[in-house]
Amino acid sequence: MTSEPRSGFRYISRKRRPQEDRRFLTGQGRFVADVDLPGMKHVALVTSPYARARIRGIDTSAALGAPGVLGVLTGDELARATDPLYTGIHVPGVRRYPLAAGEVRYVGEWVAAVVAEDRYLAEDAAELVAVDYEAQEPVVDPEQAVLPDAPLVHVDQGSNVLLRKRWNWGAVAEEFAAADHRISYRARWHRSSTVPIETFGVVARWDESAELLDVWASIQMPKFPDHLANALRLPGNAVRVHFDVDVGGSYGVKRGIKHSVLVGHLARTLRVPVRLIEDRLENMRGGDAHGPDRIFDVSLAFDSDGTVRAMKMRALDDLGAYAGRAPLQLGKPVGAIVGPYTIRAVEYEAISVATNKTVQEAVRGFGQSPTNFAIEMGMDRIARQLGIERLELRRRNFIAADQFPYLIPSGSTYDSGDYHAVMDKVLDAVDYPALVARRDELRREGRLAGIGIATCLEPSGGNSSFEPLLNTRNETTTWMDSCMVRVDLSGSVTAVMGTSSSGQGHETLLSTVIGEVLERDPDTVRVVHADSLNALPSNSPVGSRMAIMLGGAGAGAARRIRQAVVAIGAHNLGVSTADVEYSEGAVHVRGTPERGLSWKEIVAIAHRKYHLMPDGMEPGLQAAFVWEVPGGGTLPGDDGRVQMYPCYAFEGHLVLAEVDRETGLISLRSYVVGHDCGTVINPDIVHGMTYGGVAHGIGAALYERFSYDPSGQLVSQSFMDYLLPSAHEIPDIRIVSHCTPSPLTTFGQKGSGESGYLGAPAAVVSAVNDALAAIGLEVNEIPLWPGALGDRIAAAEETGTGTAGNARAVPWAGPQ
């Protein structure tokens, strides 16, 4: 790490050991699979072997007679007893239940659930459930699925196209007509996901006397308790979700609403605590946690000096068999649709198409990383066509530091940034001429080596404006988060948050900002996760929002405590609040340090001595703070212009890659990422998420893919074929930090939970294309598996295509 921003803060931005680490290092974390309730029973699932089939009948008799079995539930029974799961867009013909009712729509879809004394017995019995299927022709290719004569995934919906929106922001046609040049290209982002090492799990217990469903789940989902209660036809206060469950990674996908509805229903009807912990196969096939699967068709209009004037982008997303929340991932990128560039006009068409594949879920960046990949591929193409160095081309299009706040065509205003400064630091840190020399040396040795560049933004502070943008029936304009801070009689500080955490270090975040405001040692601040019945509203850690939103709420609550302490102190010192100073929890008369009251004395007054309290002040020392996302609160206009997220972090990647001529295997030799997310609360946590994001992006670019065969069978459903990068594949990564504070947030912080991932795929592809340019090849789809790439290299070298000049466009190979 270099150039760590200095700060005038007492605790913020300084090295501090994360508070939550200790329990994980000693094996004392409490994950959902560690929850052990007396009498708890276990679920195993019966899943579909077909991509599309009618269910003619299910015979559960043998399973019901198997040892240790308490019950077998089928989709028809569950559909009668529950309401369909929430869908983010308006598609009344797409009804989704935890178990398939009448028809299966993808391989691995759950058909029946078996509950038994232990998981081994449940699996034994699941094998005895006999399902009579009538197989049908599946829809696998998204470009076929959009055609009018395609078989329908949902007959009642009348079309596989579940969402189609097109917006025009600015004078697109005029810019295209006036530009010196135009290019069109395709970029293909195949299906991958976040794939946490912990699968999804949920435990539920129904208390008949209280009429209350207790739920422990590895959850990261906004409004999860509400959705759960709605589907179970229960009032919201009959569901209590415990947020003190440690979540073993999520990065967006841990939203097991169907799992939780199923288990909640089973616990309620069987009158026993029930748990479902996905095994890896269930997770990969039927966990409904796949990610974006996108075909971009892009046109760019630009001038000979490299200025990009306008962009047309069509994004076709293969969302799988049910809508869920995934189509909304086409909306979020609207908030940074021009990336860090001054592109003046944009046409954007978003299409979600249903196919017979596993359902998508929210994935880190919520669609932004694929979009960046598509934009950055175009920037590289323009640079090659015009013969302008690739970073120089980007610099010519960067929004300059003095242009902020900057309104982009689609209606979002970027808060702050200094993209040139970050890239200057990156070039210095990496010694760019030396990196180029290293690449050229490799080339002289006969190797295919290339340097990749990608710059992009991380919209942060998630406000969910994409919901009303893509669904006019949805009028969501607040996406608040909150915190309660209490000071007890001993003077200890406790903060209460209303969501679970999945590795983001929220306890450290909250204790740091509260310590900062109260000038108290953060290590003495305890942070607890409430349950959904005693929590203030939270929208969970999505959209890189918690540093901004939870941090802002914690600081807001702490400020109220501080104001109360000042008021009590001034009152007892006989002066006005303007005439006292607050210092580390104590209060004294300004200029007279010996006339003061200690923290302990003030706390004692608040808790015990009402006669010493200022008139009208409530006793005790506690404060709640609910914070609205800065800049939120308005619906999109009719033209689709909307302020998406409030804050925009920047990242610039520079990578050196080598492609093996024989095998097509890609190795990364050097990786540097410049990162500006404003004020950093905890440097180790922010760097960690960035390193991890880069690694996740490398996985998406090079290794990870949920592949389907033409019959709709998922052929990469274990870790033997869905390849997560190991320590061998991830290079040493260097982070170069810069700090442009946000003017909109409490301490100038922006979000960082999606950093690295948003630019890494684009950067890796950029490096590979720089390497392949020598043999006239270009790649435009990821992941870049060595086998196929090696074949193409061999073919290119055989036909003797040129060794210099612009890369030849390669037709998209189609979905496989």
Next chain:
Amino acid sequence: MSKHEVTVTVNGRPQQACVEARMTLVDLLRDVLRQTGTHVGCEHGVCGACTVLFNGRPIRSCLMFAVQADAADIVTVEGLADASGNLSVLQDAFWEAHGLQCGYCTPGMLIAAQALLEETVTPTDEEIREAISGNLCRCTGYQQIIEAIRLASRSSTAQVADHDE
């Protein structure tokens, strides 16, 4: 399904259980002996979350049956700190370097690193990467984990040097 008596020593304590032949070692540790620090990630031997020391060597406890562990000496993450709860040098280094995020792969990662450092006091970065290459982490990109193991190696060496003086 036949049941079998198994005796294992877990973190220095002899334990007995009566288990089905098909029960995996990780299920014995977690569900029967309630040592839940060891985690289950893939159940097919790839992710390494379930790694424990088995007679001193790191193994996948999801790929072994409990009955195969009869008379074995097993160390899990719960056995790394000392009896009064003081973190080991390795655990402390992971904390200092923030060599974790969600904590799910952490127990297996610690065990893999422990096995490495017991064999190789001052490993190179390549040796560290090799030693943890069978343990998948989705949060960290491995960077701070590698830093942590380097730091633990330096700290152990320094402690030995102090002791020698």
